[in-house]
Amino acid sequence: xxxxxxxxxxxxxxxxxxxxxxxxxxxxxxxxxxxxxxxxxxxxxxxxxxxxxxxxxxxxxxxxxxxxxxxxxxxxxxxxxxxxxxxxxxxxxxxxxxxxxxxxxxxxxxxxxxxxxxxxxxxxxxxxxxxx
Amino acid sequence: xxxxxxxxxxxxxxxxxxxxxxxxxxxxxxxxxxxxxxxxxxxxxxxxxxxxxxxxxxxxxxxxxxxxxxxxxxxxxxxxxxxxxxxxxxxxxxxxxxxxxxxxxxxxxxxxxxxxxxxxxxxxxxxxxxxxxxxxxxxxxxxxxxxxxxxxxxxxxxxxxxxxxxxxxxxxxxxxxxxxxxxxxxxxxxxxxxxxxxxxxxxxxxxxxxxxxxxxxxxxxxxxxxxxxxxxxxxxxxxxxxxx
Numbered sequence: 135x136x137x138x139x140x141x142x143x144x145x146x147x148x149x150x151x152x153x154x155x156x157x158x159x160x161x162x163x164x165x166x167x168x169x170x171x172x173x174x175x176x177x178x179x180x181x182x183x184x185x186x187x188x189x190x191x192x193x194x195x196x197x198x199x200x201x202x203x204x205x206x207x208x209x210x211x212x213x214x215x216x217x218x219x220x221x222x223x224x225x226x227x228x229x230x231x232x233x234x235x236x237x238x239x240x241x242x243x244x245x246x247x248x249x250x251x252x253x254x255x256x257x258x259x260x261x262x263x264x265x266x
Numbered sequence: 267x268x269x270x271x272x273x274x275x276x277x278x279x280x281x282x283x284x285x286x287x288x289x290x291x292x293x294x295x296x297x298x299x300x301x302x303x304x305x306x307x308x309x310x311x312x313x314x315x316x317x318x319x320x321x322x323x324x325x326x327x328x329x330x331x332x333x334x335x336x337x338x339x340x341x342x343x344x345x346x347x348x349x350x351x352x353x354x355x356x357x358x359x360x361x362x363x364x365x366x367x368x369x370x371x372x373x374x375x376x377x378x379x380x381x382x383x384x385x386x387x388x389x390x391x392x393x394x395x396x397x398x399x400x401x402x403x404x405x406x407x408x409x410x411x412x413x414x415x416x417x418x419x420x421x422x423x424x425x426x427x428x429x430x431x432x433x434x435x436x437x438x439x440x441x442x443x444x445x446x447x448x449x450x451x452x453x454x455x456x457x458x459x460x461x462x463x464x465x466x467x468x469x470x471x472x473x474x475x476x477x478x479x480x481x482x483x484x485x486x487x488x489x490x491x492x493x494x495x496x497x498x499x500x501x502x503x504x505x506x507x508x509x510x
Contacts, residue, residue, distance in 0.1 A: 181361075183354045190388055198389045205393035209380060217361060218369045221392045222376040228399035235406040242413040249420035253427075 148175040153184060162191050166203040177210040178203075319346040324355060333362050337374035345378045352381035 149163035150156065152175050157164060163184075167175040178187055187206060194202050213220035320334035321327065323346050328335060338346040349358055358377060362370050384391035 181353065181357060183357055186352060186354055190384075194388050202389045205390050208393050209384075209391060213361075213380075217365060218373045219376045220380060221396060222379050225392065225395055225399065228396065228403060232399060232402050232406060235403065235410055239406060239410045239413060242410060242417055246413060246417050246420065249417065249424060253420070253423070 145169050148172045149179075149184065152176060152179060162188055166191075166200055174207050177214055178206050181210040181213050182206060316340055319343045320350075320355065323347060323350060333359055337362075337371055348381040348385055349374075349377050352384050353377060 146155075146157035146169065147161060147164035148167040148169050148171055150161060151169060151172065163175070167178075182190075187203075190202060190206070191199050209221050212224065216223055219226075317328035317340065318332055318335035319338040319340050319342055321332060322340060322343065334346065338349075353361075358374075361373060361377070365373055380392050383395060387394050390397070
């Protein structure tokens, strides 16, 4: 990742730029907050705070940190756009859609079964009619 | 809210089950209906020397004007503890102060839900739930499309049969003889949703821009795709799906 080299080329990561501190070689934020994406850290900082993000990153395995940061950034952005519900609003919408489609699927399957049994009945009678 | 039945194999590392997320979201939605009288009672309790959960946690005196008191009752200590751990007290205070008092209860409950999800799944949090729901939605759309396609075949067959019967021609014997239609119904009817392994969870996160949520949510829109975790195998997690 090119962002991981930012601290080697004297270019502080977005987090250290925001926090106005020296970006050291072991900066936990540097690989995930490149300097060209300042808003990402600004959002995450505003909602979660730098120390909480740092704690979360230290709790997860290194290969999971990128996903953790990106999910935090997503939640932060959602919360800034919708301060009342954040991404929980999206969950609610999706759940309603899932329920609606489930009902539709149940109804369609019920219709299918009705047709299948009707055809089975007619077939029997059709076979019976031909023999008779 | 109806229960979804999952005839699927359990994820290898289930951190958040769909039934938990549904029940917790129901709890969140149910808490929105708490009457204003109850909130007033909660506010009154803070002035009767019973500190709210936040002030108990922060070990400070709970003032009558405490912003947390109406929403963090002393009998729910875990709620504030979780929110504090994920968001921090000062961030929550700022968020609440930016909102109208009528919106604060919903905001606190959604923060509590997000914090709970994040603590259960430190990597993906609520985003994991969104991804799971999007996968379910995709699968349901496929299933529904197949079912409707079968239904339309049956309906055409039904019309043809009715027409030919009236003309004294028997078509149904032919359809039944090759057995495909009834077999397809049997096979299709029991098509279950397959659970999407966590490792393959991230495709594009298209969040629907629906207006039917009575909370007046904003459309979040498509965001940057997550990189597929290195442990993933097989499936291409980078597909973008339009849930509409």
